[in-house]
Amino acid sequence: MISVHPKLTINAAFLQEIKDDNLRLYGLLDHLRACWLVNDPDVFRPEWFTELICDLRDQIAMHFALENAFGYFEKPVTSDPLLSAEAQRLLDQHEELYLQICSIAEGAEELLYPEFEEADYSRQVDLFKEFYKAFQAHESAEFDLMMNVFLKQQKESRPLVSMDQETGFCGR
Numbered sequence: 707m708i709s710v711h712p713k714l715t716i717n718a719a720f721l722q723e724i725k726d727d728n729l730r731l732y733g734l735l736d737h738l739r740a741c742w743l744v745n746d747p748d749v750f751r752p753e754w755f756t757e758l759i760c761d762l763r764d765q766i767a768m769h770f771a772l773e774n775a776f777g778y779f780e781k782p783v784t785s786d787p788l789l790s791a792e793a794q795r796l797l798d799q800h801e802e803l804y805l806q807i808c809s810i811a812e813g814a815e816e817l818l819y820p821e822f823e824e825a826d827y828s829r830q831v832d833l834f835k836e837f838y839k840a841f842q843a844h845e846s847a848e849f850d851l852m853m854n855v856f857l858k859q860q861k862e863s864r865p866l867v868s869m870d871q872e873t874g875f876c877g878r
Contacts, residue, residue: 713785718852721777
């Protein structure tokens with residue numbers, strides 16, 4: 707069967723390094739998570755929400771750009787069809803998630819002018835909560851993919867041993 711998609715894989719080490727180094731992104735997510743825990747515009751001011759959500763949008767853009775450039779790559783030497791399909795699915799999610807956070811940021815900016823509506827603020831907070839869950843699921847799936855690729859690479863580069871050596875039989 708001919709695949710319509712090019713073979714795709716990830717560089718698990720680079721992808722993990724990108725995730726480990728993006729402390730600003732995860733800090734923003736934690737700060738914004740507080741907005742639905744409190745969900746009171748008198749406590750967590752809409753101006754703060756808007757500023758944080760716009761910063762998050764920019765961080766997500768950078769995060770996905772780095773992952774796309776250094777974490778995913780086409781035409782690997784060897785390819786596992788299942789891992790390749792999962793890598794493609796996750797790579798495609800980058801655009802969906804980015805567009806989702808852009809929409810939330812635009813809505814948050816519109817909240818402030820001309821007149822603040824508490825119901826609209828609550829709606830934006832709910833939309834962010836949905837985004838947060840989708841982003842966490844995406845990150846978790848990328849972690850699972852990294853582990854699967856790592857285990858496959860480890861298994862393939864394992865030294866060849868005889869069946870006797872593997873079971874501990876010395877053959878005396």
